[in-house]
Amino acid sequence: MTGDPNAFHIALALVLNLDAALFDIVGLSLRVSLTAVTLAALIGLPMGAALVLWAFPGRGGVIVLLNALMGLPPVVAGLGVYLLLSRAGPLGQFGLLFTPSAMVVAQMLLILPIIAALTRQQVEELHGEYRDQLQSLGVSRLRMMPTLLWDARFGLITVLLAGFGRASAEVGAVMIVGGNIEGVTRVMTTAIVLETSKGNLPLALGLGLVLLGLVTLINAGAYLVGEFARRRLG
């Protein structure tokens, strides 16, 4: 580390010196958040589409609940998972608390409502356009699901990014269920909290800049893919 306690310098030095501890933290952050997004997408995408395609009593209630849960405070999601996974909890015997798996579960719960609710909006719009034609072709509802999800793919990339952004930026849930254990469950956000409370503000800020840079890179990549496909496919 340089003698200059400037956050930008520290961020730059961390990256340029290929700081091993930093790479562990960044790697774990990405692994946890990307796994959480993948799992939430596997459940949330079909769930959002199903909410459009199937009418059942209480559907309105489910939609309102999902929309409300988009604003679920991360600490509350973390607390819920903590209670489930703690030794005395119903899933305590698996010993998952304070492991990256617990962090994945907590982040997944946090972003599942976001992905499901936003997917429903995207698919509903497309369904309005496609309904008559698909029905005319004799497409079953079960088959409409992958058709609509695939044709809404550009919009859904943004939905997944929103989920990833939320997962990678939150600190409350991973702090509670992960415990910020060095080398095991320490991620970018919990490291920033720790350094801040230790008074090492330049390092905290440096880590923050690295986090921001990473998220920007991933968003830029997704944006380029989306734009390229949009231009090619109309």
Add this chain to the structure above:
Amino acid sequence: MNQPCPLPTTARDIAPLALVSVSVEHRGQRLLSDLTLRIEGCQRTVVMGPNGAGKSLLMRLAHGLLAPSSGSVAWLGATPRQAMVFQRPVLLRRSALDNLTYALAVKGTPRHRRRGLALAALDHFGLANLAKRPARVLSGGEQQRLALARAWLLEPEVLFLDEPTSALDPAAIKAVEEAVIDFHRRGTRIVMTSHDLHQARRLADDVVLLNAGRLIEHTAAKTFFQAPRTAEARAFLKGERVW
């Protein structure tokens, strides 16, 4: 009025479609009232009438996309294979070729035959060099031809077309009309809406005239254009709006 199908392959009769006292209401407004109509044989029926007469509604009812508020819509016999071409073609956000193979997949065509059939249909409708092009960036006329190619692959016994040419230029209109004649030659019953009198003269064997949700007249095209039975039909033919 009841012509036999021209081709021996489809010599078996296509079930007649019978609408009996059909009404459609939406938010207390009657959009179609007490419509009784029978469409049979292998002819080309053109449904005419001013905007808001209920032409599109009738097509959606007949094709089964919409249930009537009262009355019944039924095929008197086996439900035939049907396809519908909409005023604004609804194409999937994929290539022209993939739009066709999708329809074949839904129809249950074995995977290894889809591509060949789809390419042949593209060729038939003059779209062979656009196979890889995304369907949504094609011109309006090309999109409508692609929609016709998709219907062609479904080998419908009854083809519904809802104002298929209303947004197209003359060359594209001609292509669509030729396609309609093609379908008919293959033994497909045609039911289409149009508000273009010239088009109806060119294509219709049979005319249904609607106005304000009511059936005004259902006669053979010859009779309709030469000696319409009702005053409304006479006025419609002269381009007057007496109602």
